[in-house]
Amino acid sequence: MKKDIYKKIAKEVINTEIVSLNKLKNSLDVNFKKTVEEILNCKKGKIILSGVGKSGIIAKKIASTLASVGTPSFFVDASSCSHGDLGQISSNDILILISNSGESIELKNIIQYANRNKNITLIGIVSKKNSLLYKASDIKILTPEVKEAGPGGIVPTSSTIVQLAIGDAIAIATMKQKKFGQNEFKKFHPSGSLGSKLKSVEDLMLTGKKIPFISENSNMSSALKHISQKNLGHLVVRDNKKKTTGIITDGQIRRKSEKGGNIQQLKVKDVMTKNPISINSDILAVKALSLMNSKRVTFLCVHKKKQKNKTIGVIHIHNILENNIQ
Numbered sequence: 001m002k003k004d005i006y007k008k009i010a011k012e013v014i015n016t017e018i019v020s021l022n023k024l025k026n027s028l029d030v031n032f033k034k035t036v037e038e039i040l041n042c043k044k045g046k047i048i049l050s051g052v053g054k055s056g057i058i059a060k061k062i063a064s065t066l067a068s069v070g071t072p073s074f075f076v077d078a079s080s081c082s083h084g085d086l087g088q089i090s091s092n093d094i095l096i097l098i099s100n101s102g103e104s105i106e107l108k109n110i111i112q113y114a115n116r117n118k119n120i121t122l123i124g125i126v127s128k129k130n131s132l133l134y135k136a137s138d139i140k141i142l143t144p145e146v147k148e149a150g151p152g153g154i155v156p157t158s159s160t161i162v163q164l165a166i167g168d169a170i171a172i173a174t175m176k177q178k179k180f181g182q183n184e185f186k187k188f189h190p191s192g193s194l195g196s197k198l199k200s201v202e203d204l205m206l207t208g209k210k211i212p213f214i215s216e217n218s219n220m221s222s223a224l225k226h227i228s229q230k231n232l233g234h235l236v237v238r239d240n241k242k243k244t245t246g247i248i249t250d251g252q253i254r255r256k257s258e259k260g261g262n263i264q265q266l267k268v269k270d271v272m273t274k275n276p277i278s279i280n281s282d283i284l285a286v287k288a289l290s291l292m293n294s295k296r297v298t299f300l301c302v303h304k305k306k307q308k309n310k311t312i313g314v315i316h317i318h319n320i321l322e323n324n325i326q
Contacts, residue, residue, distance in 0.1 A: 013149040013157065020146035020158035021165055027144045033165075034139045035123055036173045038094055039071060042208030045092030047073035050081065053102040054156040055163060059098045062167030069175040078106040086110065091119035098167075099124075100143075100159045102131025111136045125166060127159065141166060172184075197325065200289050202281040204323060205302045205313030212314070213238055216245050216269035219280075223248055223268050235298040236311050237272045243309040244301060274300050280310045289320045 039047060047066060051059035060075040067073050076088055086109070089095055095114050097107055102124065113124040115136055127145050134140050143166060149157040212230035214223055216237045227235050227250055236244040248271060256271055257263050263271070277296030278301040279288055288300060302313035 005116075006111055016147055017158050017161045019160050020144070020298050022166055023144035024148060024162045027142065031139055031141050032169070032173075035096075035141060035170060036177065038121055038123065038139060039066075039170070039174050040177055042092070042094050045090070045094060047071060047094050047096070048089055049096045049098065050075060050076045050078045050110060051098035051106075052106045054079045054160050055098045055100060058160055058163045059096070059166065062096075062098075062171065063222040065168065065171045066174070069171055070178050070180040071171070071174050078104070078110060078309060080115075081106075081110050089113065091117060091134075094121045095125060096123045096125065097127075097133055097137075097297070098163055099131075099133050100127050100156065100163075102126035102128045102133030106172060119299045122254070125163060127162075127294065134191070134245045196285055197284070197324060199285045199325065200281065201279060201283050201285055201300075201302055201315055202313070204285050205281065205315045206319070207313045210314075211311065212236055213311075214268055215240070216267070216272065218268045219264065220253070220266045220268060220271060221264035223271075224253065224264065227253070232299065232314070232316055234314070234316075235268075236276070236301055236314060237268055238311075244276065244311045245269070245309075246274045247276040247299070248272045248303070249299070276312065280304065281312065283313075285320050285325050288315060289317065289325060292317055292320075 049059040049063040063073045063075040116121045122137050123139045124133040125141045126133045127143045143162050146158040212235045214226050214231055214235045216239055233250045235248040239245050281302050281304050298317040300315050301311045304312055
């Protein structure tokens with residue numbers, strides 16, 4: 001019975017916050033556009049965020065999100081600004097202050113500092129139109145007054161969800177305008193599951209002398225030595241113009257040998273599989289793994305653009321799995 005009560009409470013909280021987010025969506029105005037454009041045009045200065053209490057935590061998260069999608073930014077603790085940290089804010093900076101009431105005592109010193117310096121752009125994200133922060137801001141994002149979830153509406157819930165959502169919206173808008181895509185995102189997230197998922201075939205493929213090339217006119221005795229040396233279980237076959245014409249696998253060699261005859265005297269081109277599967281180097285490694293699974297192969301040739309007959313690398317399933325890509 002208690003579980004049903006908890007589930008009911010959870011739904012009430014979520015529904016209250018959904019109502020708040022819908023209010024935010026309908027309240028967006030030209031100041032959102034001004035905020036995004038101001039950030040995009042900030043070439044000489046820094047993007048700095050600050051807030052107090054729960055709003056400070058949200059400000060820290062937004063700064064982190066902005067930085068991760070190509071807009072360098074950082075968080076400054078509002079309380080510390082009254083004890084020397086104001087020195088981190090300078091001319092040409094954009095200062096984004098987040099506060100539900102806009103009247104927090106800790107913000108007053110920062111607001112006054114920003115207003116005294118005409119070259120600092122102050123952006124206020126606040127829900128009270130008659131507040132100090134709203135009146136002092138160069139760009140004013142007025143968030144709707146919302147009902148907090150829970151008894152008495154005393155816990156910051158809906159208001160912080162609204163702040164977080166507007167911050168995410170700013171980050172994604174700047175990201176899209178900068179055309180910040182997967183390749184750029186990957187540079188800022190080299191580790192962890194996100195970094196792994198965004199690795200391309202080019203990041204993992206074997207290149208240069210590690211590619212097990214062999215001429216299609218070589219005899220199979222040479223191929224046998226070569227496949228043992230490279231230890232990949234595959235050879236990439238090329239013609240005299242260095243165009244890829246096929247592949248040979250150790251499985252093919254084994255099956256051919258089992259049929260009898262002197263396989264070592266055969267030419268490579270008589271044993272190889274023609275038209276091997278080749279993928280573009282900029283494809284995500286996770287997609288390469290999916291292709292391997294669907295085609296039931298463990299090895300792929302790699303090419304650039306549309307030059308499928310010019311192998312620039314090879315990728316083995318082990319290269320992918322070793323990087324925790326599944």
